[in-house]
Amino acid sequence: MSIPIQPLTDEQIASLLSHLPGTMVQYIQTRAAGNPFFAEELARTVETQIAPSTSHVVDSHSARSMAPNLASDIIDTELTLPDTIAAVLELRMSRLTPACQRLLGNAAVLGGSFTFHVIQQMEVGVNANANEDTILDLLEEAIQAGVITEEGSGTRINYQFWHPLLVSHLYDQLxxxxxxxxxxxxxxxxxxxxxxxxxxxxxxxxxxxxxxxxxxxxxxxxxxxxxxxxxxxxxxxxxxxxxxxxxxxxxxxxxxxxxxxxxxxxxxxxxxxxxxxxxxxxxxxxxxxxxxxxxxxxxxxxxxSYTTPTEYQYEAQIDALLWREIALTWYDVGDSLHAQECCERGEQVLREAEVVGGAAWATLRFQESYHYWQDGNYDEAHKMASEALCLFEEALQKQEPSRTNAFQTTGTKRTLAGDPVNLGRIQTLIGVIADMAGDHHEALTSLQSALRVFEQYNRQREIANVCCNLGDVYLRKAEHELAHAAFRRSIHIAERIGDVPLMSVVFGNLGVLAARSGNLQEAEEWIKRGIKLAEQIKDQIYISIWHIYLSITFQDQGKWAEARKSIVYALSISRSTNNTPYIGFALIIIGNMHMMQSKLLDHSQENINQEYNNSKLEDLEETVNIQRFHFLKRSQHVLERALALEGLESETRIEGKLSLVQLFLLQGELNRAWQQAINTLEEARQNELIWQPARAQSLMGSILAAQGQMEQA
CATH class of the missing domain: 1.25.40.10 (Tetratricopeptide repeat domain)
Incomplete structure (x- = not known):
């Protein structure tokens, strides 16, 4: 009597091998294909054959964070199939005739599956005595022995090996x-x-x-x-x-x-x-x-060498565009200085070739717009992006229709041939700039126009990117369902195409969305996933951004030590990359933390009032009041420093101003708090924000209550 047993899932295999590093677990999951015996035997082999050889690159504390490429390379080159598994496989193969074993050994070079036509043609080529009937007899023998399975019908018959380790075993014997x-x-x-x-x-x-x-x-x-x-x-x-x-x-x-x-x-x-x-x-x-x-x-x-001036100019434009690609590799790690130097090299190449206008100049202006945007200079960023858009449109009008959308060519040559997708990329940047500047109507208009372009030409990576940006606009407008749908579409594509930088951004944004929805534990998990990927690719900008949001999430959960650690780290990175918008954002969060510390002192003072007699109470109250005063002054100093910076995002600036309202309220400066709240409420409404006006109105209610106007509050 035999009892059929279902293969273990990947999650069950991972639980079985929880003591091993993640990369090795993934390797074993793939090789074991749900067989618990194979999984355990492979794990023992990994521990005995692989672990000692990796001692020079990882220690016991860092084994789980081993670089994936390093771990997989070591496994692939050093792992030998365990004798216990080989014995099981040999036992099953021993039931077959030598001719059948030889056929399956030859088929192993085709991988885990093969078609009848392919194996037949291979056998005819290497075995003069092979014919269709003989091959079919051998395949039927293997099927009856449970070594392979058969799927399909007619001319579309596929054969699948019983287990991937059997393929490896047969292949290794050749x-x-x-x-x-x-x-x-x-x-x-x-x-x-x-x-x-x-x-x-x-x-x-x-x-x-x-x-x-x-x-x-x-x-x-x-x-x-x-x-x-x-x-x-x-x-x-x-x-x-x-x-x-x-x-x-x-x-x-x-x-x-x-x-x-x-x-x-x-x-x-x-x-x-x-x-x-x-x-x-x-x-x-x-x-x-x-x-x-x-x-x-x-x-x-x-x-x-060049035969004509036109050829010289064409090649110069290709070189200039390559310099821009090099600039992007610097820009993506937050090194604006080197990025700008590369763009200047590209401009120099174009000037030397006397190139005027065209797609190459448009691309460099496009990149310059990115630099202004990163520095928080949204007016100049918008100006450069608009100039790039005009140059691209002019270049497209001059191109012959037959040269547009060259399919099998490089990105630089597509750009010079008049790639209309570049118009979508410019519209995306204009939308992002408008989003940061607080013009959400223009942001949505530009991003939706870009999405239509990308969908028309089926540019999956660009679709994923613009969906992420659309999600950010919806998030700022507190339209959470639309934001979630946009982020989900973006991450689905990003994971499928392997766009790790975009995956980091979407994970972080999903964390911010979860936090805005009140799901703080979920928010923390998403943001940490975003940070992990950003660290993997050394993206300093998003490491900083996600640590700021992680600090906010920690604060909301009352994890003050973790919040302080994250925000200090974020500020240090933002300063090292000279990223003004996020320096200001980090400072505002620090100002809020000082304010919260003063409020915590108020709670501690309530406990003191219940525990101490009058003589000790006066001394302790004076100490608490001095500390509270210093925290509030420190908060005011930091917030005013942040708001004095040029280039803050509109949402960040409004957040900072609302923090000042709360600060003035705590300091008892009610008239000042009221005026600041009125001005900030109007600014938030102009920027089509939802949750910040609600917060402003809540603060205004607290101010009225403090003034004794309970009915109006």
């Missing part, structure tokens, strides 16, 4: 020479299967060509097809892998010097490097992306 031969044969068969639509099977073909040791240029061809297909589907992590293969194989073909390469090969190398740079930057690998773009410039400049 000699290196046989593996290479089988991989080459598999590549040949798949090329025939996908003839006429090779891009659909290019990913499988290139992996077999690499494993089979094929000629570099043949590998490059299929790696390019696979990379471009993934890139055009916005699958950036997958595209990155294929472009890496293409670059490595092309480098191997060219050799140590570019002098060995033809002009076409150098152009091809520059193409792969630029695409690879974009894929790595999207995932937050800014330093590597920078080096890749710098290498693109070096490859393009090697023995370059």
């Amino acid at each position: 000699s290196a020479a046989r593996r290479a031969r089988l991989h080459r044969r598999a590549a040949q068969v798949l090329q025939e299967v996908y003839r006429g639509h090779e891009e659909e099977g290019a990913a499988m073909i290139v992996n077999h060509l690499v494993a089979g040791g094929a000629e570099p240029l043949q590998v490059v061809h299929y790696a390019a097809l696979a990379g471009d297909r993934s890139y055009n589907l916005s699958a950036y992590p997958e595209a990155e892998g294929f472009y890496r293969i293409a670059v490595a194989q092309l480098d191997e073909h060219i050799g140590p010097s570019l002098s060995n390469a033809t002009q076409d090969e150098r152009s091809q190398l520059a193409y792969f490097l630029e695409r690879l740079g974009e894929c790595t930057r999207v995932q937050g690998n800014y330093e590597e992306a920078r080096h890749l773009y710098e290498r693109v410039l070096a490859v393009r400049s090697y023995q370059r």
